[in-house]
Amino acid sequence: MRIAVLGTGEVGRRLATAFAGLGHQVGLGSRTADNAEAVKWAEEHPGAAHGTFADVTEDAEVVVNATGGLVSLAALTAAGADGLRGKVVVDVSNPLDFSEGFPPKVVTFDGLSLAERIQAEFPGARVVKTLNTMTNTVMVEPGRVPGDHVVFVGGDDEAAKAVVTGLLGGLGWPAARIVDLGDLTSARATEQLMPLWLRLYGALGTGDFNFAVCVSGRS
Numbered sequence: 001m002r003i004a005v006l007g008t009g010e011v012g013r014r015l016a017t018a019f020a021g022l023g024h025q026v027g028l029g030s031r032t033a034d035n036a037e038a039v040k041w042a043e044e045h046p047g048a049a050h051g052t053f054a055d056v057t058e059d060a061e062v063v064v065n066a067t068g069g070l071v072s073l074a075a076l077t078a079a080g081a082d083g084l085r086g087k088v089v090v091d092v093s094n095p096l097d098f099s100e101g102f103p104p105k106v107v108t109f110d111g112l113s114l115a116e117r118i119q120a121e122f123p124g125a126r127v128v129k130t131l132n133t134m135t136n137t138v139m140v141e142p143g144r145v146p147g148d149h150v151v152f153v154g155g156d157d158e159a160a161k162a163v164v165t166g167l168l169g170g171l172g173w174p175a176a177r178i179v180d181l182g183d184l185t186s187a188r189a190t191e192q193l194m195p196l197w198l199r200l201y202g203a204l205g206t207g208d209f210n211f212a213v214c215v216s217g218r219s
């Protein structure tokens with residue numbers, strides 16, 4: 001698939017590398033066309049592209065939002081409503097406010113999650129929330145954590161969720177461990193897992209963990 005990854009941070013580069021390694025045509029997007037991280041990444045990945053958020057979004061089929069949660073609306077606005085129309089937008093961001101130090105606050109938008117806020121701002125996009133409940137290394141290599149831990153998906157567009165489920169399968173997530181939480185309001189829950197995730201990170205001293213859901217009577 002043609003995948004635009006918006007975000008040159010650790011998460012964006014990790015996902016872009018994984019998708020490129022799986023044979024997808026990947027463009028890594030930034031605010032500027034000459035972002036040093038994006039240039040370096042594209043040099044290391046022959047066939048991959050880099051450019052502004054709008055450049056990489058233009059021809060993409062899938063757009064991954066891997067920008068800071070408090071700047072995601074700005075980044076997607078730069079990508080452009082026209083460029084996002086009809087596209088699957090995979091939102092892996094978390095709306096964390098570090099302005100008063102650690103731990104950060106999880107921001108809501110008049111009671112909405114960031115994913116819902118993005119969907120409201122870009123009604124032509126097909127937003128799916130996923131992967132935001134784990135560290136980036138686990139996103140692309142679930143096997144590094146033992147056990148039947150899960151990845152959540154939520155979104156209003158069933159076909160878009162099917163596309164995302166396929167991409168998650170490519171990253172190594174077995175179908176049985178991809179938990180569909182329903183519509184995009186489920187992002188209120190998964191974004192609000194962040195305080196628990198951060199507590200566990202402090203208690204365990206590592207980000208290499210994940211959430212599992214065990215159901216009585218099911219193996």
Ligand SMILES: NC(=O)c1ccc[n+]([C@@H]2O[C@H](COP(=O)([O-])OP(=O)(O)OC[C@H]3O[C@@H](n4cnc5c(N)ncnc54)[C@H](OP(=O)(O)O)[C@@H]3O)[C@@H](O)[C@H]2O)c1
Binds near residue numbers: 030032071094096135
């Ligand atoms: N760290 C993890 O393992 C992890 C796990 C789950 C979810 N997340 C979430 O994933 C997202 C990405 O995290 P990250 O640490 O890789 O990156 P980040 O530092 O949160 O974000 C980097 C991206 O944000 C863009 N950006 C910064 N200020 C901007 C602005 N004013 N307007 C538009 N774009 C702006 C940057 O653009 P330039 O390229 O132009 O600099 C860059 O592409 C976050 O929402 C984070 O909460 C992280």
